[in-house]
Amino acid sequence: MSDLPTEGPITGLCIVTDKQNCPNGYSAIEKTYDDNSDADLWKDGFFTRRVVRYICMTRHFPLDNGRLNNVLADIAVISDRSPVPLGYSLVDVTVDTRE
Numbered sequence: 001m002s003d004l005p006t007e008g009p010i011t012g013l014c015i016v017t018d019k020q021n022c023p024n025g026y027s028a029i030e031k032t033y034d035d036n037s038d039a040d041l042w043k044d045g046f047f048t049r050r051v052v053r054y055i056c057m058t059r060h061f062p063l064d065n066g067r068l069n070n071v072l073a074d075i076a077v078i079s080d081r082s083p084v085p086l087g088y089s090l091v092d093v094t095v096d097t098r099e
Contacts, residue, residue, distance in 0.1 A: 010072040012058040014095045015041070021096035022056035029055045041077065053094065 012026070019028035029039045041053040061070075076085055084090045093099065 008059045010057050010059060011061055011070045013072060013075065013091060014056050015053050015091055015093070016056055016096045017052060017054075017094050017099060018096060019052075019054040019056075023095055025060045026056040026058045029057060056095075 014023065014026065016022055016028065019030055022028050031037065032039050039054060041055065042051050057072075074088075076088060078084070
């Protein structure tokens with residue numbers, strides 16, 4: 001997606017089940033930074049159907065009554081049994097399939 005800004009702070013995140021289904025203005029994080037492997041958040045079991053989850057991010061600045069807002073400062077990827085750290089927002093539903 002060449003129309004997306006490539007510099008500046010990340011201003012939004014969401015999760016999708018298919019990296020082709022990122023919302024307008026978002027791009028999928030497809031590869032890990034350290035070893036260039038698939039960035040699927042959900043490494044599935046052996047005999048079940050393959051379930052995948054990808055993070056989509058944007059650098060567009062949403063407006064809130066004429067002010068810029070929503071700059072992402074930190075992210076924590078936690079298990080479904082872990083409590084959400086204080087000051088964090090939970091993203092627990094995919095935007096493409098509502099799973």
